[in-house]
Amino acid sequence: MTRPPLERILEALLQASTKPLSLERMRELLDDPAPSLDTLRKALSRLADDCAERSVELREVASGWRLQVRDEHSPWVSRLWEERPQRYSRALLETLSLIAYRQPITRGEIEDVRGVAVSSQIIRTLLEREWVRVVGHREVPGRPAMYATTRQFLDYFNLCGLADLPPLAELREISDDLPPAAAGEAAGETAPEWMPVTPLAATDQVGAGDFGALLEELNAMETDLKTDFNDLLPPSVDDMEPDADT
Structure with a gap:
């Protein structure tokens, strides 16, 4: 043949x-x-x-x-499935955004930024979806778990690596352009591309102040974004055999 x-x-x-x-x-x-x-x-x-x-x-x-x-x-493709697309709460998306931009991060550090407690259900959901994982424990009293994103998280949002996360300035521009009417329509929906923060702006029905503060905090974190988790790095050149004509 x-x-x-x-x-x-x-x-x-x-x-x-x-x-x-x-x-x-x-x-x-x-x-x-x-x-x-x-x-x-x-x-x-x-x-x-x-x-x-x-x-x-x-x-x-x-x-x-x-x-x-x-x-x-x-x-049209989504009509093949009877169940409605999964919706996520603002709290879950904020938590995921903080983990993505400041990993590794503990639950307590997330709560310090958000100003409210992070429910165990949110952490459980992120772990069950395999979007985050425990990468170690902070050497402080209680040794809290440190969370980071996973390869499945990158795959789900069409990313090759953590360096592909969009700059916070770009997300801020998108959130500023959202019309007020979008608040009720986009409440917590996931997007096909990586847009973890944009839905937060759409669901902010309290006011722009809280979301603006979160963006400022994330913006400060972005410069220290950790990208060298061993299981997220591409294979080294030494691990690949030299190219040869076939």
């Missing part, structure tokens, strides 16, 4: 996979012989070009590559 072009094989693998595929995993599945990393990247580039005018796109996220429906088609 004639072997199909590499990009067609990769397309089949990505369509059949239930999770993103890394370049290393693709090479494992194509070990007769395995193509070089450069060859894989070129094939993926051709596949991305093929999808340019289609309803699906090739997207690189933290865990690897995946084929996914484009955002503009989501209103």
